[in-house]
Amino acid sequence: QVQLQESGPGLVKPSQTLSLTCTVSGGSISSGSYYWSWIRQPAGKGLEWIGRIYTSGSTNYNPSLKSRVTISVDTSKNQFSLKLSSVTAADTAVYYCARSPRERGVVATYFDYWGQGTLVTVSS
């Protein structure tokens, strides 16, 4: 059974960089069959896709965050990571990592496995 687990600081100061890691267990991040995404959810609000990475290191980002986001992968540790720079209170949210199967001929698919989420609060 595949499991994803987010980890990282729960409190980040304004203007600093938010850094989170997602550790994948029960399957190899290098399999080439999946994309790995970050998604966030402010308290009481909806879901926002941040970006994704493929095993090769190829990335796609949400244009609304693109200038501040970097997603990377470490296949040796079976992990992928999120960095969000110049954070403000508006970046306070629960951050999820999620997996989506890669299918031939389509831009993307559904998110079939999610981490439990980690709350990141931006405050001084």
Next chain:
Amino acid sequence: EIVLTQSPDFQSVTPKEKVTITCRASQSIGSSLHWYQQKPDQSPKLLIKYASQSISGVPSRFSGSGSGTDFTLTINSLEAEDAATYYCHQSSSLPFTFGGGTKVEIK
């Protein structure tokens, strides 16, 4: 960016009633529409993929329909455990987007 508009925002329903949630896309997305259930303090769970395809382990009372711009999630014979917020999600084009959610409360 494709905008997904869900309705209603909130629905209070009696057990065994039928629930219908709609999701409208701002442009045609074919069948690239998926539904998730999120219970309080939990991560979203995939219910339906590609508008109408069932997911292993999901109760058969959950079904989906639609294509193009208009989609529907139906919960037949609602059970108490179905109290949750339901989201639609499009994977037709970047950036991937979600609907605003529909909260289903049990009366």
